[in-house]
Amino acid sequence: MxxxxxxxxxxxxxxxxxxxxxxxxxxxxxxxxxxxxxxxxxxxxxxxxxxxxxxxxxxxxxxxxxxxxxxxxxxxxxxxxxxxxxxxxxSKFVVAESGVRYEIDLAAGYSHGLFLDQRLNRAKLRALKPRRVLNTFAYTCSFSVVAALAGAETVSIDLSRKSLDRGLHNLRLNGVDPAKHRFLADDALEVLPRLDAAGERFDAIILDPPTFSRGANGRRWQVEEHFEDLLGAALELALPHGSILLSTNCKALDPAVLERRARACAKSRRRSATYLHPAPPEDFPPGHGSSAIWMLLR
Ligand SMILES: C[S@@+](CC[C@H](N)C(=O)[O-])C[C@H]1O[C@@H](n2cnc3c(N)ncnc32)[C@H](O)[C@@H]1O
Structure with a gap:
């Protein structure tokens, strides 16, 4: 740079x-x-x-x-x-992104706590000023933090309780009262239907899953295989005019493929949307960083 x-x-x-x-x-x-x-x-x-x-x-x-x-x-x-x-x-210290504070932990494991390629998507979510945000595969909840700072209630889901605890810490680092924020340590594919059955609805949903994982219950997650299950369940929870971020590091799912599969999935659920292809942050050259598209529902 x-x-x-x-x-x-x-x-x-x-x-x-x-x-x-x-x-x-x-x-x-x-x-x-x-x-x-x-x-x-x-x-x-x-x-x-x-x-x-x-x-x-x-x-x-x-x-x-x-x-x-x-x-x-x-x-x-x-x-x-x-x-x-x-x-x-x-090993733990605080960094800032547009003035928002996040804790890094270089001893926590392979990943340090903040995926820098999501900077513009975090900014976009904050600019949307959502009211209720569902952050699936939330990791250290950076999307929940910016949503909370925009005034939203949030529900963060991740298999890892430790990561969600780091998310709670990130909220507190930014002076957010955690009262309006829930953290569910569970398999996202199992939680989404439960939220639907409980009548919960969201005007912004973050879907940023790993390429592959295995849940505590042994359930296998593979993004290419389960993409429609995830997006279909998310569409049931999305309010009209809501927004969904679809993001992945899986090389087979480039933004064009993401849009094609998202369009087919939305059609099967009788939903329509406008699709945005955000430019990557300037510090991420082509081939680096995740593929991402935003679905703006009608
Ligand atoms: C790519 S990271 C998500 C990054 C996050 N969106 C961010 O921007 O910081 C993947 C996360 O998904 C979680 N995870 C993996 N499989 C899961 C599943 N089946 N249900 C819920 N969370 C899962 C992992 O624990 C990990 O924290």
Whole structure:
């Protein structure tokens, strides 16, 4: 990222963004630290060598540099390791995006707590000023945080209670009273029909599932296979004129495929929508970051 673009992001209250991306990995600025995600030692050496022009601000150098290996298999994923800097500094710290605060934890596991490629989708959700938001596959609930700051009630669903607890912490970090916010540690595909049976309705729904997972009950989730089950259940809960974000890292589901499948699913449920293809954030070149489309229901 050119230094002036980094400066513009910093001036807008954002200190977590990508500094650079390449075939061998990428470099993220996380507050005062840097995380380099790499595909191997040669790629790491190259990304480290590029660090001098990836400071993110003239005269800035990171307090610490962490590195994280990007394995081919999910089972081989390990947390980042400290490459340079004071090992006594905490693994948990707070970053900001448009002034909204999120806790990063570099010791929590492979992922640190905030998916930076969703920055513009978080901004879009906040701008929609929704009243009731359903955040499925919520992870650390960043979408719930921006919705709450826009005045919405939220329901966040994730298999991981630990991730939802981090979401509650993120709400509190931003001065949000958790009273209007629910956290359901369960399988999204099982919860959605229950919410429908209870008559719950939402004017914004976030669907950002992993490519593959296995629930506590052994139930297998595979995004390509279960996409229509998920979107169909979400459509039952969506109010007229509501919005649905569909987002995935699955390479087979590019935005054109997402739209085609979403259109067919909506048609089968007698719903119609306008489809928006948001531009990715400027720090994510083509091929990096998730595929995402917004369905604006009629
Ligand atoms: C890609 S992350 C979601 C990122 C999140 N939307 C964000 O922007 O921070 C995937 C999340 O889905 C959760 N998950 C996986 N399978 C699930 C399921 N069947 N039901 C609910 N949550 C699930 C994981 O625990 C993980 O937190």
């Amino acid at each position: 050119p230094a002036e673009r980094c400066q513009a992001l910093l001036a807008s209250g954002t200190n977590a963004f990508r500094l650079g991306s390449g075939p061998g990995g990428w470099v993220e600025r996380l507050g005062e630290d840097v995380l380099i995600s790499h595909k191997g030692e040669a790629a790491l050496a190259e990304l480290l060598a590029g660090m001098t022009d990836r400071g993110g601000a003239p005269g800035w150098s990171p307090a610490r540099i962490f590195t994280r290996y990007l394995p081919r298999k999910n089972a081989e994923r390990v947390p980042p390791v400290l490459h340079h800097g004071d090992p006594a500094l905490p």
